[in-house]
Amino acid sequence: MQALRLVGKQLEVVDVPRPSGTDMALVRVEYAGICATDMAIVEGGYTDHAGTLGHEFVGIVESAPEPDWIGRRVVADINIGCGRCTACKAGHRRHCVERAVVGIRGWDGAFAECVAVPPSNLYAVPDTVSALDAVFAEPLAAAARLLEQVNLSPAATIGVLGDGKLGQLIAQVLQAHQRSVTLIGRHARKLDIAAQFGIAVGFADELKSATRLFDVVVEATGRADGLAAALRLVRPCGTVVLKSTFHGTWPLPPAAVVVPEVTIVGSRCGDMARALALLAAGVVRPARLIEAVYDLRDGPLAFQHARTPGTLKVLLRMAGTSGNRVG
Secondary structure (H helix, E strand, O other), X not given: OEEEEXXXXXXEEEEOOOXXXXXXXXXXXXXXXXXXXXXXXXXXXXXXXXXXXXXXXXXXXXXXXXXXXXXXXXXXXXXXXXXXXXXXXXXXXXHOOOXXXXXXXXXXXXXXXXXXXXXXXXXXXXXXXXXXXXXXXXXXXHHHOHHHHOOOOOOOEEEEEOOOHHHHHHHHHHHHOOXXXXXXXXXXXXXXXXXXXXXXXXXXHHHOOOOOOEEEEEEXXXXXXXXXXXXXXXXEEEEEEEOXXXXXXXXXXOHHHHOOOOEEEEOOOOOHHXXXXXXXXXXXXXXXXXXXXXXXXXXXXXXXXXXXXXXXXXXXXXXXXXXXXXX
């Protein structure tokens, strides 16, 4: 089969053996999304993963230890824990020290015709959810994670910093839960997409001198100056939720946190079942964020497109999958 792999420091579409293993589910990938994490791995600033990339995907189960899975459209939790440690036994495999992460850490990913995952990581996609929506399940789960971590009262004002893919999904999730949310970004075209969903928007440049606007600020800029902006915009005794992962450091002046008694919350992966429920209910509509769909054989070109400033979602379409549009 074909796969888009990181060979040395170069992306190459190569022929590789199909995954095997009687204890694994083999999923024929339909679509896979390129995200900032994938680009960071290629640039050498995130993990030392070498092999097939890709962790946002939807596909059809071809084989599995449990026959009931065969033929079902699925997505998957990307964290594969050891099953033995304290974190795994407590149900927190995303925090397993020895975990593998599909397409990110020690496990070949979904930029391939097929990917193998443990059956316990599979989630069936409801029949009413399209493949182009389901491919967003993993980042949507990450977007919804903050609902489990922060008590967001109906009266709370929430600012989301960053108008990229994750910021857009977070804003849609908060709107779906009837919360007062404003998406703040730097790109008029991106902000217009959010505005079309009825989400309030603001330009970062116009808020450079603004202070104490929100009870909760979600930082999803992917920029080194994102934390400083979040601390400036959050109110005393408010909460800053950090979603960005990037190669670098955040400047953190202690007084900016200690004096106003700000709570800082790290937030990463989330509940795939919750993401699928949001998609099935139609309250989150991520497919609007897709800008281009490339065939797997054009994977390096797709990455070039995804790296273009201002680009939202770029997908890879696997062989044999009928598609909607190609970039």
